[in-house]
Amino acid sequence: MYTQSMDNMSPEEIREQAAAKKMLRSAEDLQAEQSFEARIDAGDFIEAKDWMPEHYRKTLVRQISQHAHSEIVGMLPEGNWISRAPTLKRKAILLAKVQDEGGHGLYLYAAAETLGTSRDQLLDALHTGRAKYSSIFNYPTLTWADMGVIGWLVDGAAIMNQVPLCRCSYAPYARAMIRICREESFHQRQGYEALLTMMTQGTPAQRDMVQDAVNRWWWPSLMMFGPPDAESPNTAQSMRWGIKRISNDDLRQKFVDATVEQAKVLGVTLPDPALRWNEERQHYDVGPIDWAEFWRVVGGDGPCNRERLAARVDAWEDGAWVREAALAYAAKHAQQEQAA
Ligand SMILES: [Fe+2]
Numbered sequence: 001m002y003t004q005s006m007d008n009m010s011p012e013e014i015r016e017q018a019a020a021k022k023m024l025r026s027a028e029d030l031q032a033e034q035s036f037e038a039r040i041d042a043g044d045f046i047e048a049k050d051w052m053p054e055h056y057r058k059t060l061v062r063q064i065s066q067h068a069h070s071e072i073v074g075m076l077p078e079g080n081w082i083s084r085a086p087t088l089k090r091k092a093i094l095l096a097k098v099q100d101e102g103g104h105g106l107y108l109y110a111a112a113e114t115l116g117t118s119r120d121q122l123l124d125a126l127h128t129g130r131a132k133y134s135s136i137f138n139y140p141t142l143t144w145a146d147m148g149v150i151g152w153l154v155d156g157a158a159i160m161n162q163v164p165l166c167r168c169s170y171a172p173y174a175r176a177m178i179r180i181c182r183e184e185s186f187h188q189r190q191g192y193e194a195l196l197t198m199m200t201q202g203t204p205a206q207r208d209m210v211q212d213a214v215n216r217w218w219w220p221s222l223m224m225f226g227p228p229d230a231e232s233p234n235t236a237q238s239m240r241w242g243i244k245r246i247s248n249d250d251l252r253q254k255f256v257d258a259t260v261e262q263a264k265v266l267g268v269t270l271p272d273p274a275l276r277w278n279e280e281r282q283h284y285d286v287g288p289i290d291w292a293e294f295w296r297v298v299g300g301d302g303p304c305n306r307e308r309l310a311a312r313v314d315a316w317e318d319g320a321w322v323r324e325a326a327l328a329y330a331a332k333h334a335q336q337e338q339a340a
Pocket residue numbers: 001071100101104180184
């Protein structure tokens with residue numbers, strides 16, 4: 001999920017890109033680049049073995065790996081509630097959903113590896129804080145209603161972000177996204193259904209709990225689409241390459257328009273006094289988004305940034321024996337096969 005907000009280049013990448021532009025390119029490279037651009041313009045998909053410009057490769061490694069990190073860090077806030085689910089049915093659903101997110105991480109790491117970066121390198125970037133993941137997972141899950149609201153709003157925003165990626169020009173990413181999107185629909189539905197049950201059959205305290213969760217998650221969900229288009233410097237290039245198909249602001253608008261109607265059915269209020277239908281635009285207007293908060297959380301200073309990263313590093317260290325055992329088993333197996 002969650003890739004719109006993460007196509008920001010590191011200073012190192014910006015320098016490399018500038019240096020690459022200055023370098024004289026060979027006629028062969030120029031020709032390769034021209035035929036690559038022609039394929040993109042024709043709507044062709046690019047496969048792992050095909051020639052691609054270095055900047056295209058790097059952009060994809062960054063986007064796909066940060067997407068993968070978001071999936072596995074995204075398991076943490078909801079994993080927090082598995083042992084406290086109110087019924088066996090809710091527990092089974094939540095468990096399945098959190099496992100799906102782990103699966104999404106695996107498909108995406110595999111897609112990123114096709115671009116020539118190893119899983120160890122990708123995870124090292126996460127564990128040392130060099131790679132980002134979606135900031136939405138740096139917010140805490142305070143009540144059971146947060147499970148429903150994450151499904152409804154966070155997975156709902158993820159679907160808006162991800163459906164266009166099923167047509168991403170890089171084929172291994174597009175293929176992974178098709179499967180992921182199917183599962184995300186289930187995530188959104190289960191969240192909405194859990195909230196609807198609480199709102200229609202619950203006690204006043206349960207309805208208040210849902211409203212409180214909506215109040216806390218609404219604005220961070222809108223931030224999931226990334227900074228406004230005017231402040232999203234890589235959008236134009238990513239659009240040209242068919243990596244990104246719809247701009248941040250357009251996707252955010254689509255999400256708002258769909259969600260306002262769903263909120264009415266649920267009977268919750270979205271915490272924005274400026275939210276109203278604009279007859280002229282035929283869209284809902286929203287109040288100002290607190291971008292200072294967005295950049296603060298992206299920069300590492302959200303409510304749970306340290307906790308989330310520490311949990312991932314611990315999981316990596318605790319799992320070392322599994323990786324060692326798997327390698328030892330593979331080596332033993334190879335030896336036996338050679339001997340036979
Ligand atoms: Fe996911």
